[in-house]
Amino acid sequence: MxxxxxxxxxxxxxxxxxxxxxxxxxxxxxxxxxxxxxxxxxxxxxxxxxxxxxxxxxxxxxxxxxxxxxxxxxxxxxxxxxxxxxxxxxxxxxxxxxxxxxxxxxxxxxxxxxxxxxxxxxxxxxxxxxxxxxxxxxxxxxxxxxxxxxxxxxxxxxxxxxxxxxxxxxxxxxxxxxxxxxxxxxxxxxxxxxxxxxxxxxxxxxxxxxxxxxxxxxxxxxxxxRRVLPRLRPHVRRDRVRALTRREAAPGATADLVKRLVAPASSQGASPPVGAQGGNVSPVVLDALARLQRGEGEVELGGERFCVDVAAAETMNVLRALLDAGLARQVGALDRVVIDVVATLFDLIFDDERVPEAMKGLIGRLQLPVLRLALVDHDFFSNREHAARRLINALAQAAATWDGEVTTDCALYRVAEPLVQRIQSAGGSELGAFVDALRRLETFLAEQDRIADEKAATLTTALSAREAQEIARGIAAARVAPHVVDERLPVTVRDLLRDWWSAVLADAALAGGEDGDAWQDALATMRDLVWSVQPKSGGEERQRLVRMLPGLLARLRRGLDDRRMPEAAREAFFAALVRHHAKAIKNDMQAPTTAAPAVAAPVASPQAIGHDGLDELHRGDWVEIALEAGQRRAVRLSWVSPARTLFLFTNRQGARALALTRGELARRFERGEALLIDDEPLMDRLVADVLEAYRPQPAGATS
Known part of the structure; x- marks a missing residue:
């Protein structure tokens, strides 16, 4: 084509x-x-x-x-x-x-x-x-x-x-x-x-x-x-790098420089001369960094030679190596702080256990491009929406929530690696390279979310129906419960209400709600049945029972037929009911010495749900779930049922789905088997921590 x-x-x-x-x-x-x-x-x-x-x-x-x-x-x-x-x-x-x-x-x-x-x-x-x-x-x-x-x-x-x-x-x-x-x-x-x-x-x-x-x-x-992927590339491994370092000799001066880094550009006034604390980095320095970024192994700067193996950026902090080689002598005080802050950011990225090793290696290749950008654009430190920060955030978050191990052969890596390669090859400090990479990565991730949501949508209709059924069963059980525990009623009647009529009530609630005709009819039938087997105290009550029986029996048969009660069990019930009615008319129904209290079961409706904190969960939130054999997976909340009694989670690729009831999800959070993944972007957290570390500490505080 x-x-x-x-x-x-x-x-x-x-x-x-x-x-x-x-x-x-x-x-x-x-x-x-x-x-x-x-x-x-x-x-x-x-x-x-x-x-x-x-x-x-x-x-x-x-x-x-x-x-x-x-x-x-x-x-x-x-x-x-x-x-x-x-x-x-x-x-x-x-x-x-x-x-x-x-x-x-x-x-x-x-x-x-x-x-x-x-x-x-x-x-x-x-x-x-x-x-x-x-x-x-x-x-x-x-x-x-x-x-x-x-x-x-x-x-x-x-x-x-x-x-x-x-x-x-x-x-x-x-x-x-x-x-x-x-x-x-x-x-x-x-x-x-x-x-x-x-x-x-x-x-x-x-x-x-x-x-x-x-x-x-x-x-x-x-x-x-058969040479089907005969050599899988090994996962990136690296030794632990040095922790946060403080290179400035004068803490007060350093704090002033950090303030200038995070101050809005409009408040900084005219630009100072190159090499002063104003931070206008020399074009010669930027050019040398660009050549290293494009793969030149050695450059000369200010009479000193700097050697960097770009491939090593996957496993080590090359910015620290440049500082150790004397790069700080080639720039002004503010730019030295910029280099040290960016180097520290990558130290912390390499040490962050939440970022998979393969993705650390990929992000590590952005060290020189990010440094060059930060030297000319201090907005990198103060603007959370900066494209370079958002790109690293997106790479880290996607890798942390990827289902399965992130390797150099997984789909995420194979999409992200060419984007990083383009930034490295560009060699310029323009923000556009990061903007383009961010747009492409977000397009891929949005498509992953769309596919996951599409697959989840095939389950939501059935799950919604199940939720409605469970709520209807709970409402029915609550109405039946007082009679089921009432020992003054015959066992035959109590068993029928518990095992069969509660289902009739649930069907009615599901069909038209508690205001529907079916519900009102089923509820009235239950009340009439309970009254019919109670002792009758006079002729008027006996006459009422005689008038009620044909309609009551017809409604009972119709409801039990709808629930497909076995014929033998149904006829046995009606035979027993005849005997109970005879006893009720003779007024010789014996009551127990103590009547059991009528205890209603809780209604399984949204109003009955306790304050378990799950209402704070929203669609799109990421949760780490413990699975069998001690494994943990990051899953995304893709759907919440209308009454918030069911939660459907999917992995990023949409290949797995996990539906949990509210009670089960709450128990998992209580047992530590479910953890809400911190949604604070990686770079926002690290930049704030690093800049805070450069601020002067109160007298007597330990560093």
Whole structure:
């Protein structure tokens, strides 16, 4: 395509790494990987069979729960009778799961998202399917937890074979969740109850998990041989740099210079001569720094030679090295403070544990460009909206909230690295290079947020429906509760109200609210039922009961039919109700010596929610959530239900979604399993801290 034919100009495009081969070129490699993973996992399952028997036998002896003991006993008999059936069935099931995921990957992204969204939404509405899907995801996490390093490499390789920046785990044919899904199907081939199959699924996963690193290492070795990303670049590592240093001999003078740095430009008056404290840095100094920035290893300045390996900027503070080599002698006092402050900022960035190592290396390459900009534009220190500050903030925040390890092969790095390279190559001190890079990065991150929100939107309808159902159930339970605990009522009536009529009330509340006709009718029916079985004190009450019964029975039958109460149970209830009415008419219904107090259950409505601090959470906030095996993930609050009882979180890439009830989220915060990520931008915090450190301290204070 000619440049004139492109619908997106070069200036508006986001630079990424060169295009990679399509999945078709790797179809045979993926098929072989799938075969290897299936066969090796099956072999491990067969080798673990005797261990599994001992585990199940121990569970039979040690459990005090009669039902669980029966389940494990049934499983033990089945395993002894049929042997390692799951191991034998696993390869074929894994091949099918793998093929389904490959077929899913072949579709367009939009179609794939629609299919995934529809499947998840249906699962949310179908409790059995939802429970099974959740079990597969949970066991998939257990299989993945011991082999994050191996999976990090494998995911990068699979993404390359798919010709994508990052592969969605739902479409990854080699993912641990695919193994868990196939294992679940294999366990369900056993001729035993679902409870025993589920117990086998959980026990087998737990025993299989420690063997998975070896299996995934074998896959990576095979892909190495096939030259699919044969050499992954190592993560950037660096030694701890020196802490904040103070180089100025006169603290009072330094404080005055810092005030000039953060003062508005209009208040500084005329510019002083070059080399004085005014801070007009010499063009010769700027030119020397520009040449170092572009990769010249050595420059001469003021009769002194300065050597910098630009590549070392990823792992060390090159500004400190320049200061140590005598750069401070070539500039005025104010510019010396500028250099020292910028160097200290990068010291702190390198030491910040919240910034991943790979991103520290990328930000480190901006040392010379940021220094040159700060020397000519002191607005860098006082303006929070400065493009250079915002660019570093965006890089650090995106990396800190990236799901999974930030490596030089992840999508974020592959988008950001060309932007940094452009700034380095420009060699000028113009702000425009940073503005352009910031715009491109924010475009990429906004698209990531859009995709995540789009995927989350496929769940929100179902979650809203669930919230409405839960609120309706809570309202119904509150109305039924006083009668359920009233021991003066027959047990038959109390059981019906608790088990069936509360559901009728919930349906009515969901359909039209508490002002609707259905709710009023169901509530009146419950009141009439309760009154009908109470002792009748005179002829007038007996006559009222006789007149009421036909309509009451008809309304009860209609409501119970709507809830599909089994016919046998329904007829047994109505037979018992006849006896209760006969007793009520004879006025011989016996009351207990003490009546149980009528205690209403709390209504699960927005008004009943306690002050747990969660109302301070807003859409777009980032929270660090503790997962299985001690891992922690940064997730973004993508949606809050209308009544704020459900919170939906997604990762930055939109590949994972986590829905938590208000109570569960509050408990996680209380236990420290959820932490609100500080939203103060990195550079704003560091600039404030560094400038504060340069201010004179009160007499007697320690430095």
């Amino acid at each position: 000619h440049a004139a034919e492109s619908s997106v100009s070069e200036a508006d495009s986001i630079p990424v790494s060169p295009a990679r081969p399509s999945v078709g070129a790797y179809a045979a490699v993926l098929a072989e990987c799938s075969r290897l993973l299936g066969e090796r996992t099956a072999a491990q399952l067969e080798a673990l069979h005797d261990h599994l028997l001992r585990e199940v036998q121990g569970a039979v002896r040690e459990t005090y729960d009669a039902l669980r003991s029966d389940v494990f006993s049934e499983l033990l008999r089945t395993l002894r009778q049929h042997g390692p059936v799951a191991a034998e069935a696993f390869p074929s099931h894994f091949q099918r799961v793998s093929r389904e995921r490959m077929a899913r990957s072949a579709r367009s992204p939009a179609t794939s998202r629609e299919r995934i969204g529809t499947r998840v939404e249906l699962s949310l509405l179908d409790d059995k399917v939802f429970s099974e899907s959740l079990a597969v995801r949970t066991q998939g996490h257990i299989l993945a937890s011991p082999c994050e390093d191996e999976l990090s490499q494998l995911r990068a390789r699979v993404a390359r074979m798919f010709d994508e920046d990052a592969v969605d785990e739902m479409r990854n044919p080699l993912a641990p969740e695919a193994v868990a899904e196939a294992l679940k199907h294999a366990c369900w081939t056993l001729e035993c109850s679902d409870a025993a199959r589920e117990a086998l699924f959980i026990q087998a996963t737990r025993l299989l998990a420690p063997t998975m690193p070896q299996t995934y290492r074998a896959l990576n070795e095979y892909l190495d041989e």
